[in-house]
Amino acid sequence: MFVFDLAFGIDFGLEKSIYRAIIFGVSMSLIFILAQLYSLKKSGVTKFTSDNLKVKQSRILKSKLTKQEIIDKLENDTRFTIIKFQENENRIYLKTQTSFKSWGEKITITVHPLENEFNEYKITSRPALSTTLADFGKNFQNVNRIEELIINTDL
Numbered sequence: 828m829f830v831f832d833l834a835f836g837i838d839f840g841l842e843k844s845i846y847r848a849i850i851f852g853v854s855m856s857l858i859f860i861l862a863q864l865y866s867l868k869k870s871g872v873t874k875f876t877s878d879n880l881k882v883k884q885s886r887i888l889k890s891k892l893t894k895q896e897i898i899d900k901l902e903n904d905t906r907f908t909i910i911k912f913q914e915n916e917n918r919i920y921l922k923t924q925t926s927f928k929s930w931g932e933k934i935t936i937t938v939h940p941l942e943n944e945f946n947e948y949k950i951t952s953r954p955a956l957s958t959t960l961a962d963f964g965k966n967f968q969n970v971n972r973i974e975e976l977i978i979n980t981d982l
Contacts, residue, residue, distance in 0.1 A: 859961045866964035883953040884966040890977045894938050900976045928963045931955035
């Protein structure tokens with residue numbers, strides 16, 4: 828706007844620039860908020876809470892699946908584009924590819940053995956870029972998909 832004002836000889840004023848900046852900031856904030864809410868609603872969220880609005884999503888599940896069975900399911904799943912995959916004794920680390928919705932995500936699945944052949948899995952998905960304010964439901968979708976893989980033994 829400043830360049831146009833100078834090019835066309837329009838009077839440049841500080842008040843005018845501040846006013847334009849405020850209008851731009853408010854309108855962009857509204858656009859991002861609405862896009863975030865729409866994406867979450869499309870992902871199945873019916874009630875918005877502070878937990879499902881966060882960009883870092885976590886969930887704890889119990890399953891009889893072994894860590895290796897979960898790794899096999901993740902490697903064969905077509906919904907994830909995994910570019911980095913690591914594992915150690917009790918964790919699985921995944922890094923997804925950059926997409927329109929995000930700069931990629933870092934997913935951690937922590938395994939805690941329980942009794943009766945059950946394992947407890949803590950799934951955490953967060954943006955790869957730590958300054959991300961809106962992920963458009965991407966991390967929520969990641970946790971949901973991994974939950975589907977763990978719960979549905981047919982997948």
